[in-house]
Amino acid sequence: MENAWIIPLFPLLSFLFLIFFGKRLKDASAYIGILLSLASFVYSLLVLFERFTSPTHKAESVWLTIGDVQLTAGFEVNQLNALMLVIVSLVSFLVHTYSKGYMHGDERIHVYYAYLGLFTFAMLGLVLSPNLLQTYIFWELVGLGSFLLIGFYFYKDEAKRAAKKAFIMTRIGDVGLLIGMILLFWQAGSFEYDEIFAAVEAGAISSTMITLTAILIFIGAMGKSGQFPLHTWLPDAMEGPTPVSALIHAATMVAAGVYLVASLFPLFTASETALMTVAIVGAFTAIFAASIGLVQKDIKRVLAFSTVSQLGYMMLALGSAGYVAGVFHLMTHAFFKALLFLAAGSVIHAVHTQDIEKMGGLWKKLRVTGPLFLIGTLAISGVPLFSGFFSKDEILIAAWAHGNTVLFWLAVVAAFFTAFYMFRLFFMVFAGESRTDMKHVKESPSVMTIPMVVLAVLAVVAGYVNTPWFGTFLGDWLTDGNPALGHGHIEGPAWIMIVATIVSLLGIFLAWLIYSKRSLARDWLGASTLYNVLYNKYYIDELYEVTILKVTKGISVLLRFIETFLVEGIVKGVAGAVSGLGHVGSKFQNGQIQRYGTVAFIGVAILIVVFTVTGGYLK
Amino acid sequence: MTFSGELLAFMSLALVAIAGGVLLLNLNKVVHMVIALVFTFVSIAGIFILLSAEFLASVQILIYSGAITIIMLFGIMLTRHSETNVPKTGRLRKLLLFLGILGFGFAFYIGIYNLDFGQEAADLHVNNTEQIGIALYSKYIIPFELTSVLLLATLVGAIILAKSDDKKEAEKE
Amino acid sequence: MSSVPLSLYLALALILFCIGLYGALTKRNIIIVLISIELMLNAVNINLVAFSKFGVMPSITGQIFALFVMAVAAAEVAIGVAILIALYRNRNTVNIDEVNTLKN
Numbered sequence: 089m090e091n092a093w094i095i096p097l098f099p100l101l102s103f104l105f106l107i108f109f110g111k112r113l114k115d116a117s118a119y120i121g122i123l124l125s126l127a128s129f130v131y132s133l134l135v136l137f138e139r140f141t142s143p144t145h146k147a148e149s150v151w152l153t154i155g156d157v158q159l160t161a162g163f164e165v166n167q168l169n170a171l172m173l174v175i176v177s178l179v180s181f182l183v184h185t186y187s188k189g190y191m192h193g194d195e196r197i198h199v200y201y202a203y204l205g206l207f208t209f210a211m212l213g214l215v216l217s218p219n220l221l222q223t224y225i226f227w228e229l230v231g232l233g234s235f236l237l238i239g240f241y242f243y244k245d246e247a248k249r250a251a252k253k254a255f256i257m258t259r260i261g262d263v264g265l266l267i268g269m270i271l272l273f274w275q276a277g278s279f280e281y282d283e284i285f286a287a288v289e290a291g292a293i294s295s296t297m298i299t300l301t302a303i304l305i306f307i308g309a310m311g312k313s314g315q316f317p318l319h320t321w322l323p324d325a326m327e328g329p330t331p332v333s334a335l336i337h338a339a340t341m342v343a344a345g346v347y348l349v350a351s352l353f354p355l356f357t358a359s360e361t362a363l364m365t366v367a368i369v370g371a372f373t374a375i376f377a378a379s380i381g382l383v384q385k386d387i388k389r390v391l392a393f394s395t396v397s398q399l400g401y402m403m404l405a406l407g408s409a410g411y412v413a414g415v416f417h418l419m420t421h422a423f424f425k426a427l428l429f430l431a432a433g434s435v436i437h438a439v440h441t442q443d444i445e446k447m448g449g450l451w452k453k454l455r456v457t458g459p460l461f462l463i464g465t466l467a468i469s470g471v472p473l474f475s476g477f478f479s480k481d482e483i484l485i486a487a488w489a490h491g492n493t494v495l496f497w498l499a500v501v502a503a504f505f506t507a508f509y510m511f512r513l514f515f516m517v518f519a520g521e522s523r524t525d526m527k528h529v530k531e532s533p534s535v536m537t538i539p540m541v542v543l544a545v546l547a548v549v550a551g552y553v554n555t556p557w558f559g560t561f562l563g564d565w566l567t568d569g570n571p572a573l574g575h576g577h578i579e580g581p582a583w584i585m586i587v588a589t590i591v592s593l594l595g596i597f598l599a600w601l602i603y604s605k606r607s608l609a610r611d612w613l614g615a616s617t618l619y620n621v622l623y624n625k626y627y628i629d630e631l632y633e634v635t636i637l638k639v640t641k642g643i644s645v646l647l648r649f650i651e652t653f654l655v656e657g658i659v660k661g662v663a664g665a666v667s668g669l670g671h672v673g674s675k676f677q678n679g680q681i682q683r684y685g686t687v688a689f690i691g692v693a694i695l696i697v698v699f700t701v702t703g704g705y706l707k
Numbered sequence: 708m709t710f711s712g713e714l715l716a717f718m719s720l721a722l723v724a725i726a727g728g729v730l731l732l733n734l735n736k737v738v739h740m741v742i743a744l745v746f747t748f749v750s751i752a753g754i755f756i757l758l759s760a761e762f763l764a765s766v767q768i769l770i771y772s773g774a775i776t777i778i779m780l781f782g783i784m785l786t787r788h789s790e791t792n793v794p795k796t797g798r799l800r801k802l803l804l805f806l807g808i809l810g811f812g813f814a815f816y817i818g819i820y821n822l823d824f825g826q827e828a829a830d831l832h833v834n835n836t837e838q839i840g841i842a843l844y845s846k847y848i849i850p851f852e853l854t855s856v857l858l859l860a861t862l863v864g865a866i867i868l869a870k871s872d873d874k875k876e877a878e879k880e
Numbered sequence: 881m882s883s884v885p886l887s888l889y890l891a892l893a894l895i896l897f898c899i900g901l902y903g904a905l906t907k908r909n910i911i912i913v914l915i916s917i918e919l920m921l922n923a924v925n926i927n928l929v930a931f932s933k934f935g936v937m938p939s940i941t942g943q944i945f946a947l948f949v950m951a952v953a954a955a956e957v958a959i960g961v962a963i964l965i966a967l968y969r970n971r972n973t974v975n976i977d978e979v980n981t982l983k984n
Contacts, residue, residue, distance in 0.1 A: 682913075682976055686804055686905050693807035693814075700814040717884045721892045728899035728919060737911055744915055747896070751922050754892070757884065758929045760943050767925075770950050775918060775957050782911050782961040786968045804905055812898045819890040824936050831933060831940065838940045839947070847944055854951045861955035868962035 092135050092145070093163045095173060096212035098128035099180070103205035110198025118188045121201035125184045125208060129177040132170075132212075139170040140565070146218055159279065164218035167565055168415060172215035172347060175422045176340050180208040182539035183335040186430055189536035190331050190437060200240060200329070207233030211340050215347065219279040220269050223348070227265070227312070230344060231258050234336050238328040250324040257321035261311015265348075268304030271297065272355075285354045295359060302355050302362035305348065306369075313345025313399045316373040322396055326388040330433030333388060338395050338425040343418050346402045350418075353411050367407025367487070371495040371502075373400030378505035382512070386442045387432050390513050394468065395425055397502060401483050404499060410486025412554070417479035420550050424467035424476055427543035431461040434532040434540065435517060444516040451518040454531055458518050460540045465514045467547045469507035470592040475551030477588070482554070484584050500591055507595025515603035717757055723750040741779050748772045759832035762839050889930035897923035910967075910974045914960045921953045 102124040110117045148162030165173075184204060191197050210229035217223040239251030273279055275297055276287040287293055293301075309315070314322035325337050336342070349356060349366065356362050374397045381393035398421050405414035434457040435450065436442055451458045467474040470481070480503060487496040531537070727747030734740045748771040755764035831838070843851050896919055903916030925946040932942020968974055 680976065682905055683800070686800060686807075689811075689901070689905065690803055690807040693811040696814045697810040700817055714884050717888065721888075724892065725895055725899070728896055731912070731915065731919070732899060732903055732907075737909055740912055741915065744919065747919065748922065751896075751926060754889070754926060755929055758889070758933045760929050760932070760946070763925075763929060763943050763946055766947065766950060767922075770954055771918070771922065774954060778957055778961050779911060779915060782914075782964050785965055786911075786974045787972075801906055804902060808898045808902055811901075812894055815894055816891065819894065820887050822887050822890065823885060824934060826936065826938055827934055831938070831943075835943075839943060842940050842944055843947070850948060854948060858951065858955055861958050865958045865962035868959070869965045 092131075092165050092173075092216060093147070095128045095131050095135070095177065096209045096216065098124040098131070099205040099208035099212065101205075103202050103209060106198050106202035106205060110202055113198055115192075115197060117198035117201050118184075118191075121205055122181070122184045122188065124205070125177065125181040128208070128212065129174075129181040132173040132177040135165060136170045136174045139165055139167065148218060157277070159221060160219060161222055162218050163216040164281075165216070168347070168350060169215050171415070171419065172343075173212060175343075175419055176208070176211050176215060179335055179339040179422055179426050179543075180204070180211070182426070182542060183331045183430070186334075186433070186536050186539040187329070187331040189533045190433055191329065196240075200237075203233060203236045203240065204332075204335070207237060207336060207341075211344070214344060219281060220272065220284070221279040223351075224265065224269060227308075227344065227348075228262065230341050231255065231262070231312070234258075234325070234341050237332040237336060238325045240328055240332065244327065246324075247327040250321070250327040254321040254325045257318050258311040261308045261318050264304045264306075264311070265308025268301045268308065271301045271304065275301070281351065284352075288355055288358045298355065299359040299361045302352070302359050303365055305352060305355075306362065306366055309345030309348045309403075310369065311345070312348070313342050313403070314373075314396045315345070315369050315400060315403060316376055319373065319377065319396050323389050323392040326386070326392050330388065330429060330436060333392075334426045334429030334433065337392065338429050339422040342395060342399055343402075343422060346399065346406065346414060346418050349403070349406050350411060350415055353406065356406070357409060363407050363409065365407070367404050367490070367492055367495055370400045370403025370405070370407050371487075371492075371498045373397065374404060374502040375498050375505065376400075378502045378509065381509040382505060385445055387435065387444050387447075387513065387517065388429075388442055390444070390509060391425070391428055391432055394428075394506060394510065397506060398425065398468070401480065401499065401502070404495060405483040405486050408483075408486040408490035408492055408495070410483060410490070413479065413482035413486040416482055416554050420467070420475040420479040420547070423543055423550050424464045424474075424547035427460065427540060427547050428464040428468065430536070430540050430543065431457050431464060434536055435461070437532050437536070438530060444513060447517045449519070454518075456531055456537045457540070460537075460544045461518065462514060463544045463547055465510045469510050469596060470503055470588055471507075471596070472589050473548075475547055475549070477592075478551035478554060481585050481588055484588055488581070488584055500587060503588060504591045504595045507592040508599050511596045511599035512603050515599060519603070713757065717754070720750040720753040720757070723747070724754070737783050738780070741776060741783070745772050745776055748776070760835065761832065762836040886930055886934040889926060889934075893923040893926040893930070896920075896926070908975050910960075910964050910976050913976060914957060914964075917960075918953060918957065921949060925949055 102121050105120060106113070106117050113120070144164065144166040146162065146164040146166075148160040150158050151161040152159040184201070187200065187204070191200055194200065207230065210226050210233050214223060214226035214230055217226055235251050235255045238254050239247050241247040242251075269279070272284055275293045276284045278284060278287075288298060307318075311318045322337060322342065326333050328336075356366065377393045377396035377400060381390050381397065384390045384393060398417070402414045402417050402421070405411075405417060435447070435454065438454060438457070439447060439450070441447070463474070467476040470477045484496060484499055484503075487499055724747045727743045727745075727750070730743035731740050731747070734743060749768065752764040752767040752772070755761075755767055900916045900919035900923060904913050904920065907913055907916065928942045928946040928949070930942075932938065932940065932946075935942065964974065971978065
């Protein structure tokens with residue numbers, strides 16, 4: 089565990105190596121990426137096992153000394169970090185492997201693997217950071233990796249725009265994080281998590297300030313985790329390669345926001361208002377995104393909105409003081425959502441379209457992908473015995489136990505929506521008759537299916553680490569020695585579990601009625617206004633277009649006016665003066681030693697005279 | 708400042724020295740300039756005597772009025788000097804430089820015109836050469852030896868520089 | 881007490897120094913430039929010797945220093961004339977304006 093810092097270095101090595109030598113390696117660069125990510129996964133696993141038995145390890149060295157303030161750099165392996173390490177490196181490793189098949193034959197495959205390495209490095213670095221400053225550095229690096237990977241198909245206009253959008257939207261959130269961070273530093277005098285928590289506990293920071301900083305930091309988390317109203321970049325980010333969507337926009341990076349809130353949890357619990365904000369934003373995002381997901385036609389967009397919705401769930405859990413529930417759902421979600429994305433990638437790989445209207449009847453053609461996709465769908469819908477069931481249940485209990493009745497029912501409705509649209513997706517893609525010509529459809533190579541199988545197994549069994557039936561190992565372990573994080577398990581009335589089950593089964597049943605059995609009209613809400621509103625994602629993008637964009641454009645026109653006439657005028661004046669001076673100066677440089685001497689001497693003489701007259705050295 | 712023979716001597720020597728310097732600037736022929744400078748050097752030797760440095764005065768005459776002047780004359784003779792087609796220095800530069808030097812001289816004059824430390828060495832003229840010799844061979848022996856090394860290096864360097872390049876000469880011929 | 885004050889010697893040295901400086905920076909002939917530099921060195925020598933008699937701590941040291949300056953000046957003139965001759969051989973001129981290889 090003392091050498092945990094080595095884990096992020098593997099992908100960094102892969103990144104550097106591929107950047108420098110990738111061009112020559114071509115397809116072989118995939119093996120390097122896979123091998124090095126495997127190395128970091130194995131090491132993370134070792135660290136996790138070691139963490140079961142030994143206490144938190146923290147190593148730091150002084151990085152900068154500014155006045156009395158010492159900035160440190162180092163790493164910390166606590167329960168949450170160790171868990172995140174394994175999740176990130178595992179999903180990263182599987183995605184690396186999967187991409188070998190998915191990206192096969194791409195011209196720039198080495199660049200792709202290099203970017204994957206960079207992203208994995210940043211993400212692993214992020215989860216190892218022991219202080220806010222380091223977190224922020226890696227946070228931005230993660231954003232950079234995401235930007236590069238979304239824009240990987242940079243020749244596509246949409247990809248370019250999506251990459252820019254993702255970068256700018258997350259940056260808006262990052263401003264909040266930065267301000268919050270600075271305020272915290274100002275108040276607590278340190279970037280260290282431990283010292284910040286100590287200051288919060290000791291009451292050294294006023295409660296208003298705690299609320300303010302917590303909410304500002306939450307804004308940063310909102311940007312990264314795609315919470316309303318900064319969610320619009322996440323669906324567009326699906327322009328990137330599908331394995332990237334699985335890695336970044338489902339399992340790891342978007343979870344960074346949740347991770348940030350979780351690692352600063354003691355700060356949030358110190359302020360009831362901040363917690364409430366987190367919970368409300370989370371619950372609203374959950375139902376909001378789920379309702380959009382009901383009608384989307386692009387397979388990846390449905391998954392994207394379900395991601396947004398599930399992230400909302402996690403935020404709701406954290407906001408309801410359900411630390412364990414949030415982290416637990418983060419873990420299970422990472423597995424089943426990565427599985428769903430990889431399976432979706434496999435489908436897209438097979439049929440070369442993302443429009444679910446054009447799919448159908450693929451169950452018989454894709455004998456491996458189909459069942460795997462079903463497992464993922466069952467897990468996310470919260471069907472009993474699958475991992476999503478347990479974690480979602482935890483969240484519902486946490487929300488109930490915290491007394492947020494309204495939010496609880498919102499979450500229940502969102503769960504219903506989730507089950508419905510996920511099975512709508514499943515039936516549209518796999519059930520029924522093929523709606524287009526599907527002769528050339530082939531199952532994906534095993535290099536793609538094996539990672540999916542691994543994830544499917546995890547999507548089923550990951551839930552059993554924390555169940556009300558067999559024991560709450562995860563919860564007990566996560567909160568061990570940290571009373572600030574709340575109880576390992578929150579007791580809730582048994583009917584919640586039953587309600588959750590009924591709701592999800594109801595959603596599945598409805599989807600089955602409409603899309604598989606067709607006993608209900610498919611376009612029951614077809615041409616209605618509601619459908620249009622949902623299909624256009626509540627016109628949020630359009631709203632931004634007319635409000636923020638217009639205003640910004642107006643400002644930019646004004647600024648450009650100033651730029652052209654004021655700034656450029658000054659710049660040109662200065663440049664002209666300088667170049668004129670240069671012309672004069674170059675006259676002195678004619679190579680004659682006497683002229684040099686003359687100029688130098690006159691300069692000295694002027695200095696001496698000025699000194700004498702002003703009394704520089706005589707008085 | 709009472710009038711005395713010493714002041715008279717100083718004044719006349721200074722007059723000759725400055726006159727030599729001004730002539731140096733204004734004469735046309737190079738040889739004349741060098742001759743003008745000899746006057747300056749000799750009168751500086753006189754100044755040294757006024758300052759009770761008899762040994763230095765004789766060295767001044769030997770080295771400056773003698774050796775250096777001769778070297779200069781050799782240099783003049785070995786090169787050709789056509790005064791006619793040498794372009795004059797630009798007027799602007801002369802003016803600027805003159806003003807600069809004027810300012811410089813003025814600034815320093817303010818610094819020195821009333822400078823007096825109120826002390827005077829009484830016995831510098833007593834066995835002046837002996838005093839210098841003792842100091843040179845005891846306290847300043849290392850700089851003295853270094854000076855000899857410097858002079859040796861100068862000797863070698865001057866020979867190498869001035870020696871005609873045999874190969875080039877052969878090629879020319 | 882000597883009847884010639886220190887400041888007069890220093891003033892003489894200053895005048896000679898200024899003349900030398902002016903000559904060194906304006907004359908076109910390299911020989912005259914060299915001579916002007918000698919004149920400046922001599923002005924310095926006058927200062928040194930004057931301080932050796934009237935300085936804060938009057939002693940023989942000033943004269944010794946003047947002696948060293950003379951030795952170095954002699955060496956400098958020898959080298960200067962040697963360079964002059966080498967230059968004359970290569971460029972056939974003693975005009976300082978035409979020596980402008982520093983420009984390139």
